[in-house]
Amino acid sequence: MTLLLNNDEAERLLKMPEVIDELALAYSDLARDQAINRNRSDTAIPRPKLGASYVFKSMEGGYPRRGVYALRISSDIIQWPNRADGQHRKEKLPALPGNRWLGLVLLFSIDNCELLAVLPDGIIQRFRVGATNGLGIKMMARQNARRIGLIGAGYQAGTQALAACAVRTIEEIRVYSPTAAKRQAFADEWSDKLGIPVIPVAHAKEAVANADIVLCATNSMQPVIQADWLEPGMHLSSLKRFELPAECYRRADRVAVHTRLWEPDMLMMGEENIPDDELWAKRKAGDGIDWLNQPEIGQLTSGQISGRDNDQQITCFMNNVGLGLQFAAAGALLFEKARQTGAGRELPLEWFTQSVVS
Amino acid sequence: MTLLLNNDEAERLLKMPEVIDELALAYSDLARDQAINRNRSDTAIPRPKLGASYVFKSMEGGYPRRGVYALRISSDIIQWPNRADGQHRKEKLPALPGNRWLGLVLLFSIDNCELLAVLPDGIIQRFRVGATNGLGIKMMARQNARRIGLIGAGYQAGTQALAACAVRTIEEIRVYSPTAAKRQAFADEWSDKLGIPVIPVAHAKEAVANADIVLCATNSMQPVIQADWLEPGMHLSSLKRFELPAECYRRADRVAVHTRLWEPDMLMMGEENIPDDELWAKRKAGDGIDWLNQPEIGQLTSGQISGRDNDQQITCFMNNVGLGLQFAAAGALLFEKARQTGAGRELPLEWFTQSVVS
Known part of the structure; x- marks a missing residue:
């Protein structure tokens, strides 16, 4: 089963002091080569008609202490407008239907490879x-x-x-x-x-x-x-x-x-x-x-x-750049709490797995 | 809407001559800087108790000709056994419940960022x-x-x-x-x-x-x-x-x-x-x-x-290593055919989007 969570659930279940403690463990593990990151990549494709760029961002991290691997992705239309006040900013346009954004965290088990959870990344x-x-x-x-x-x-x-x-x-x-x-x-x-x-x-x-x-x-x-x-x-x-x-x-x-x-x-x-x-x-x-x-x-x-x-x-x-490991650590915490409280929607294992090797 | 496809549908809808023609266009675009790849990464975490490693693989590619970006991932337990016949091989164990594997392609729109399709990667x-x-x-x-x-x-x-x-x-x-x-x-x-x-x-x-x-x-x-x-x-x-x-x-x-x-x-x-x-x-x-x-x-x-x-x-x-662009090109072809024939299961837009920016 894959657990589908939403931002409301993440906001209800995540507690800042607990996230801080979990990240401290994760960073200490990383400093001792007991955790791992795949560095963030941003891939940009010009969209001249939109006066913007499509940018796909991804980062990954593994956190053996809790047996998880996280992938965090986002799919955005980004502008770098020059504001009237002279400030430069990066702006992600709400390009999806209903003026929505797409940012997701996928959490995997490093014991049996399962996709444990999928959730929007806004709160986490x-x-x-x-x-x-x-x-x-x-x-x-x-x-x-x-x-x-x-x-x-x-x-x-x-x-x-x-x-x-x-x-x-x-x-x-x-x-x-x-x-x-x-x-x-x-x-x-x-x-x-x-x-x-x-x-x-x-x-x-x-x-x-x-x-x-x-x-x-x-x-x-x-x-x-x-x-x-x-x-x-x-x-x-x-x-x-x-x-x-x-x-x-x-x-x-x-x-x-x-x-x-x-x-x-x-x-x-x-x-x-x-x-x-x-x-x-x-x-x-x-x-x-x-x-x-x-x-x-x-x-x-x-x-x-x-x-x-x-x-x-x-x-x-x-805080120079984000790490996939942050999503593995906070994601594992959130997943455990969701399991304990019965939060989220269970999706069939078959949807995200296959009977053939690739 | 996000279209969930399976391997049977991929096998029915993909035609080799069409995939060959589509990839020819994609490679030619790439040679003219009209397409892009994020190189494959393999991140390995030792699992000593399994006598194996957990390996998360990911690759990405953008294909403006068809307005798509693809992410292909796999979550595997891998062994490199030394066979009795002296041949070295890489083996992905069916570690998931029901002896299954996890390999997925996610296809995004570079026009509105939408997650267009999710499918197992075995056939494609x-x-x-x-x-x-x-x-x-x-x-x-x-x-x-x-x-x-x-x-x-x-x-x-x-x-x-x-x-x-x-x-x-x-x-x-x-x-x-x-x-x-x-x-x-x-x-x-x-x-x-x-x-x-x-x-x-x-x-x-x-x-x-x-x-x-x-x-x-x-x-x-x-x-x-x-x-x-x-x-x-x-x-x-x-x-x-x-x-x-x-x-x-x-x-x-x-x-x-x-x-x-x-x-x-x-x-x-x-x-x-x-x-x-x-x-x-x-x-x-x-x-x-x-x-x-x-x-x-x-x-x-x-x-x-x-x-x-x-x-x-x-x-x-x-054929030294795979490219995300291959999945963008073949994925776009498959997605279009699935849309034309009504194949697949539609999942709610809300599941994979959010009302907040991240």
């Missing part, structure tokens, strides 16, 4: 990103961190805040987003959900000032804070390399990354779909940071390297 | 391998080729013969396989299916002698024929580099390969699952053939390079 992907940056905070931020400055009020920002609150006793969050209504709505929603004050602020600098933890959770391809806003003892957390200016990374006393797999393998058909602007040129040129010699999160969770030496250091965790 | 994979080697024959074998020597009587051998008969007027096939009963059963089945004599022979050399086309269709990791059996004007067709001794490739006047992507990206967790024997050592060491400077099939189908210059030359097509 936020949990795994949140949990990963939460682990960055757990391993690197000051033990007495209390105040968060949050840049971004989009779909990742909430799970980032949730994860931070799972690993430190957070008393206050100041949130900045360019749109006043959006940051207010976020503040209202998450004050309730987290049970602490979430205060909208009109400038990114106000969010960062006096914060112990600066959480960047945007889809910006340009810096959203400035290096001269940094204060001793801060922990910086980022979802995208270009959210932070290179100077922030250089000023940090310790920088850790999610993975040395570093970035997706980009495959492009033709050239016209490449967002060939200044930022991408910089991306290619590098920024003077020796990224591949920064520790990975698994070296921190497994105790091979310490997150910080004292409360004055500035630390930084940069 | 044989057709695309057959069609590819059929194209090798079409482009390289003598026009007057009449006799086939077939080495192997397993699951690929039949579609190889079918493809050869689609591109040349074949009058006779001699088939060799080590097991007498197996080659006899194959001869009986395919004499009927092809309407020409298929004659079992007791030695590989008997199959090769006087053949115009030598089709190797085994899962052997060791040579199944000898170079001094070759005769002027022969065309050699192989599914695995090690089926033919290096000397055969060196003696051929023209060698073409399926793709310069060359071989899968192998990812291994730990070391114990590597079949670390003499053959794999050779594989790593290379065989003196400048493989990456041999033409690809798309250079032949698009007319950039000729398959042979005269009837005396020995030609060789080596």
